[in-house]
Amino acid sequence: MLVAAWTAASLVIQFLVGNNIFIKAYAEEDNTADVQLFARNAILLDGETGDILYDKCSDEHRPNASTTKILTCILAIECGNLADDVTASSYASKMPEVRLGVRDGEKYTLEDMLYAMMLESYNDAAVVIAEHIGGSVQHFAEMMNAKAEEIGCHSTYFITPNGLDAQDENGVHGTSAEDLVRIMRYCILISPQKDEFLKITRxxxxxxxxxxxxxxxxxxxHNAFLDMMPCALSGKTGFTCDAGYCYIGAAEVEGHTYIWALLGCGWPNNKTYKWKDSRALVAFAQEHTIYTELKAPASPDIRITYSSGSSADGSTATKCRLNRTVTASxxxxxxxxxxxxxxxxxxHKGAVAGSLEVYLDDELIDVENVIVSEEIADVTFKDEIIKVLYRAAM
Known part of the structure; x- marks a missing residue:
């Protein structure tokens, strides 16, 4: 057990961004005004760092149409077997357009339904998947909301697996642009089944x-953006009357993954707005994102006290495993x-002895544990010698 006395003073080591750790630099202090979007809600995220690069009312909960299906897809891949037979129910066969046209009692494979849902955005395919994985649409929705919470979403409430407009006693089906990019980031970068998700959606x-x-x-x-820019990585379109045109997209530019969400991005006849906004955000990421390498300076030694009165106080080294990249102005x-x-x-070696906090100006951007580098027993070598001599003298 560690018994620690914490000092009020902290060791502060400061580096100016730009002195050796800039890879790129902003041309201006604030470039978000350079992007004019049609979307009512939008966000641009750096996939690797999780940093928000652009934000437009991204925390507002609103309907998100078929972009919902990215969570349906990753949940089904993680919980199901792609070779499984799935059976279309009467309920699934009654789903509105856009639909595959499954008939009550027909059997398909789970893999086939995933492709039908993600490529053509078929609503009945999504219900077939949900009923197979969750037993019912309602239970699958509960699984979706639990998964969203696990991913870190705060404004997500899903009722349907296909994103059709819906409302119940707990709220309106929808999410926020910020939550949507969190889900997409999980799908393509974090999930153990990310490769399968990318294979299907590409x-x-x-x-x-x-x-x-x-x-x-x-x-x-129908993700036309895959053919619009060579950097396009994955994405999903969506439209309902309440949601408007929506899009969740990802692109890989110069080794960096950018993810963006567009909600309420026009209504008929403005189907192309989402592509214009997507191009604008990718261009913004290319032109204005900087990368700062965080590397921990040497961590301080800590004084060690012993129970034995014959042992003088000593010290132990600590270390902090900080080696990552952030995006920052x-x-x-x-x-x-x-x-x-x-x-x-x-x-004990590896025991947590404190923390390293990293600030960009006054904003806390990272916290890492500081750990003890060696194993230190309470009985010292000197104590052991005294014991041996004492026994010899007896």
Whole structure:
């Protein structure tokens, strides 16, 4: 057990961004005004760092149409077996357009339904998936909301697996642009099934049959952005009367992954607004994003006290594993160590002895643990010698 006495003073080590750790630099202090978007709600996120690069009312909860299906897809991949047979229910067969046209009792594979849902955005395919994975649409919605919360979403409440406008006693089906990019980031960068998700959402066309082989279907990917820019990585379109045109997209530019969400991005006949906004955000990311490498300065030693009166106080080294990249505007980076002033032996290697806080100007951007570098017993070598001599003298 660690017994620590914390000092009020903190070790502050400051580096000016630009002195050796700038990779790129902003041309101006604030460039968000350079982007004029049609979307009512929008956000641009750096996938690797999780930093927000652009924000337009991104925390507002609103309907998000078929962009919902990215969560349906990743949840089904993680919880199901793609080779499983799935059965269309009467309820699924009654879904409105856009739909595959499944019939009550027909069987398909889960994989086929995932392609149908993500490429053509078929609403009935989403229900077939939900009923197979969750047992019912209602239970699958509960799974979706639990997964969204696990990912870190704060404004998400899903009722349907396909994103059709819906409302119940708990609220309106929808999410925020900020939550939507969190979900997409999980789908393409964090989930253990991210490769399968990318494979499905990047496929240009897909053909399959029902399990009898009597009905054949051909699906074409309606994410036109995949053909608009070579950097396009993944995405999902959406539209309902309440939501308007929506889009969740991702692109890989010069080794960096950018993710953006557009909600309320026009209504008929403005289907192309989402593509214009997407291009604008990718251009913004290319022109204005800077990368700052965070590397922890040497962490302080800590005084060690022993129970034995024959042992003089000693010290132990600590270390902090900080080695990551953040996106930030120009400013001052400060590294603030908050560590124990004294530890009482025994002390175990790897035990947490404090923290390193990283600030960009006055904003806290990272916290990392400071740990003890060595194993220290309460009985010292000197104590052992005294014991041996005492026994020899007896």
């Amino acid at each position: 496929t240009k066309s897909y053909t399959f049959t029902d399990n009898t082989g009597n009905r054949t279907f051909a699906c074409i990917n 120009e400013g001052s980076i400060q590294y603030v160590y908050k560590v124990a002033d004294t530890l009482k032996a025994p002390v």
